[in-house]
Amino acid sequence: xxxxxxxxxxxxxxxxxxxxxxxxxxINGKKFQIELLKKYxxxxxxxxxxxxxxxxxxxxxxxxxxxxxxxxxTYEISITxxxxxMLAKFIHTDNGTGAGGNFKLKAxxxxxxxxxxxxxxxxxxxxxxxxxxEAMKMENSLTSPVAGIIKSLNAKEGTAVEKGVLLMEIENH
Amino acid sequence: xxxxxLVANRGEIAVRIMRAARELSVETVSIFHExxxxxxxxxxxxxxxxxxxETPKAAYxxxxxxIEVAQKSGAEAIHPGYGFLSENAKFSQACIDAGxxxxxxxxxxxxxxxxxxxxxxxxxxxxxxxxxxxxxxITDLKKAYEIAKKLGYPILLxxxxxxxxxxxxxxxxxxxxxxxxxxxxxxxxxAFGDDSIYIEKYIVNxxxxxxxxxxxxxxxxxxxxxxxxxxxxxxxKIIEEAPxxxxxxxxxxxxxxxxxxxAKACGYVNAGTIEFILDKNKxxxxxxxxxxLQVEHPVTERITGIDLAKEQILIASGEKLSxxxxxxxxxxHSIECRIYAEDPFNNFLPSTGKxxxxxxxxxKGVRIDSGIETGCEINIYFDPMLAKLVVLGKDRLEALNxxxxxxxxxxxxxxxxxxxFLLAVMKHPEFRYGYFDTGxxxxxxxxxxxxxxxxxxxxxxxxxxxxxxxxxRNKQKPASTDGSGKIQTNKWKQSQIKLRN
Numbered sequence: 001x002x003x004x005x006x007x008x009x010x011x012x013x014x015x016x017x018x019x020x021x022x023x024x025x026x027i028n029g030k031k032f033q034i035e036l037l038k039k040y041x042x043x044x045x046x047x048x049x050x051x052x053x054x055x056x057x058x059x060x061x062x063x064x065x066x067x068x069x070x071x072x073x074t075y076e077i078s079i080t081x082x083x084x085x086m087l088a089k090f091i092h093t094d095n096g097t098g099a100g101g102n103f104k105l106k107a108x109x110x111x112x113x114x115x116x117x118x119x120x121x122x123x124x125x126x127x128x129x130x131x132x133x134e135a136m137k138m139e140n141s142l143t144s145p146v147a148g149i150i151k152s153l154n155a156k157e158g159t160a161v162e163k164g165v166l167l168m169e170i171e172n173h
Numbered sequence: 174x175x176x177x178x179l180v181a182n183r184g185e186i187a188v189r190i191m192r193a194a195r196e197l198s199v200e201t202v203s204i205f206h207e208x209x210x211x212x213x214x215x216x217x218x219x220x221x222x223x224x225x226x227e228t229p230k231a232a233y234x235x236x237x238x239x240i241e242v243a244q245k246s247g248a249e250a251i252h253p254g255y256g257f258l259s260e261n262a263k264f265s266q267a268c269i270d271a272g273x274x275x276x277x278x279x280x281x282x283x284x285x286x287x288x289x290x291x292x293x294x295x296x297x298x299x300x301x302x303x304x305x306x307x308x309x310x311i312t313d314l315k316k317a318y319e320i321a322k323k324l325g326y327p328i329l330l331x332x333x334x335x336x337x338x339x340x341x342x343x344x345x346x347x348x349x350x351x352x353x354x355x356x357x358x359x360x361x362x363x364a365f366g367d368d369s370i371y372i373e374k375y376i377v378n379x380x381x382x383x384x385x386x387x388x389x390x391x392x393x394x395x396x397x398x399x400x401x402x403x404x405x406x407x408x409x410k411i412i413e414e415a416p417x418x419x420x421x422x423x424x425x426x427x428x429x430x431x432x433x434x435x436a437k438a439c440g441y442v443n444a445g446t447i448e449f450i451l452d453k454n455k456x457x458x459x460x461x462x463x464x465x466l467q468v469e470h471p472v473t474e475r476i477t478g479i480d481l482a483k484e485q486i487l488i489a490s491g492e493k494l495s496x497x498x499x500x501x502x503x504x505x506h507s508i509e510c511r512i513y514a515e516d517p518f519n520n521f522l523p524s525t526g527k528x529x530x531x532x533x534x535x536x537k538g539v540r541i542d543s544g545i546e547t548g549c550e551i552n553i554y555f556d557p558m559l560a561k562l563v564v565l566g567k568d569r570l571e572a573l574n575x576x577x578x579x580x581x582x583x584x585x586x587x588x589x590x591x592x593x594f595l596l597a598v599m600k601h602p603e604f605r606y607g608y609f610d611t612g613x614x615x616x617x618x619x620x621x622x623x624x625x626x627x628x629x630x631x632x633x634x635x636x637x638x639x640x641x642x643x644x645x646r647n648k649q650k651p652a653s654t655d656g657s658g659k660i661q662t663n664k665w666k667q668s669q670i671k672l673r674n
Contacts, residue, residue: 001643004639004642006635006638006639008631008634008635008638009627011631013631013632013635015635015636015638015639017639017643025636025639025640027632027635027636027639028632028635030632032632032633032636034636034637034640036640036644040530041529041530043529044529044530044586045641047637047640049633049636049637052633054633054637055584056637056641057529057530057586057587058637058638058641058645060642060645060646064642064646066638066641066642068634068637068638068641069586069589070630070633070634070637071581071592071593071630072583072584072585072589072590072592072593072596073593073626073627073630074516074518074589075627075631075634075638077634077635077638079638079639079642079646108519108522109522109523109524109525109553110525110553111553114359115359132356134360134363135523135553136523136553136554136555136556136557137339137363137364137556138339138407138523139356139359139360140520140522140523143520163525
């Protein structure tokens with residue numbers, strides 16, 4: 001099996017397996033022994049990693065992205081390998097943050113838009129407040145993760161939005 | 174004693190009250206909106222009645238409908254829990270009018286204490302120290318601006334009808350006043366249907382110390398000591414403990430006397446809480462009175478051995494308090510953590526979804542008041558608190574270590590929770606030493622420790638991820654298929670992945 005490249009919260013790790021050894025994996029050259037001790041459900045498992053017990057939830061999506069939750073901590077992991085990475089270079093896939101591309105601000109939860117603090121054309125810095133959204137009786141400010149210019153605005157004050165709905169696009173500087 | 178009571182609430186507090194009632198051999202009636210049909214609280218009762226509303230929340234706020242259900246179900250009394258109708262004088266009055274006992278204070282006491290202006294006046298007369306601020310409610314921006322200027326910044330804006338941090342804003346400097354005032358008005362209109370605001374001088378980083386009082390209908394008043402609720406985020410309590418690390422015997426006695434005077438001044442009956450802020454020089458000021466059972470009542474129960482929910486029911490049925498002030502003993506140290514469905518790695522945004530797996534910690538000194546179980550859906554309609562984890566130790570150090578142990582054994586899969594954050598607070602040296610105030614999260618807590626917590630296990634995580642990928646993903650998805658081999662379809666998770674890229 002070709003070595004895997006794992007990106008965990010922006011850090012890269014390589015994972016290698018050896019043929020016929022079903023209990024070992026080498027992470028950045030360091031050997032770990034893993035055994036699946038218990039399967040609680042489709043996506044919840046208890047592993048022993050070098051005898052250390054770890055209960056995790058593994059949720060894969062269609063694009064080899066994995067959400068792994070361990071002790072209440074959630075890790076966002078993308079898994080690929082050299083071959084796939086080469087391919088991806090040729091097939092441009094827009095995932096919202098390409099260099100010089102646009103950042104798409106989506107509603108992180110269902111809620112009510114109570115205030116929009118920017119207009120199309122507004123220049124924003126990283127950390128600027130963009131929208132105030134209310135859910136579960138609390139107001140939450142959404143801030144800009146990038147510096148740029150508001151390119152389009154889809155949200156309207158006083159309207160309810162579902163989770164994942166595009167609120168605005170910000171053109172990266 | 175009552176034969177049957179109705180619990181006009183939901184979630185963990187409804188379960189808590191039903192447990193108390195059952196121990197008194199009182200039958201319970203739950204009310205539920207359709208969205209809550211499968212929630213544990215509904216099924217903890219002896220009888221369940223469906224209620225309706227334009228929104229789920231509206232159903233639990235529908236006084237008329239709830240009174241009707243109480244009558245039809247044969248309940249003799251209603252326990253309102255906290256939140257919802259618990260501090261609504263009209264509801265308390267409507268119960269009386271319908272011949273149903275309201276398990277709580279009289280409407281007059283709720284009314285006066287629920288109105289910050291009247292409460293301040295009354296407290297002032299009763300000799301209870303209060304923080305400088307406005308005497309009247311304000312809605313006019315210009316007028317408010319002038320008052321704020323006169324008091325001097327920083328100032329605190331509060332919903333005059335509110336409580337629990339909703340509609341509350343801190344304004345540190347003049348140029349932020351307009352945004353703060355408008356935000357406070359909006360939030361308070363939303364939460365309480367009243368946008369009038371109350372302005373007061375802000376005491377920088379005080380301790381939040383509150384006193385539990387309890388009174389029967391025969392004029393007996395007892396205080397059960399303090400709770401320190403200084404660990405707050407955006408004015409919402411997160412961690413509470415009793416006793417406080419800063420009160421000595423003398424201060425506890427003095428504050429206790431003031432708390433009882435405050436309760437007597439409004440003719441209070443049943444369980445209530447007098448909240449104080451305590452400044453660096455140990456001056457204390459009346460903040461507000463909560464005329465209901467508090468979320469954090471279990472810490473008091475644990476160190477006094479008194480069951481507050483049971484006492485509430487006994488008092489409402491006309492019984493005398495079974496203990497005097499002299500008989501109240503405090504033993505050990507108790508800490509409570511509120512477990513919220515909020516993501517501490519993403520600005521504490523509420524997290525929704527289905528609880529896919531739940532394992533609660535247990536063992537010596539651990540108590541959990543929970544409103545969830547495996548399979549139940551956490552939605553946006555209600556407060557994101559899932560459960561309360563309460564520990565008792567022989568002293569504060571044992572309680573801290575026990576809480577740390579219990580938190581790290583708490584497994585909730587399906588929604589993100591604030592557990593990593595709570596763990597980080599338990600490990601924080603200033604919190605451990607007991608040097609903290611309401612400014613702790615803003616001034617002492619470094620959110621970088623959360624990232625470090627994650628980084629510690631990264632190699633293990635990589636190993637599991639790679640192993641899991643080979644085990645689940647590779648086998649099921651040969652290169653030629655279209656992705657139908659995906660192993661699960663948890664939509665909210667997928668959207669979170671996309672959200673964060």
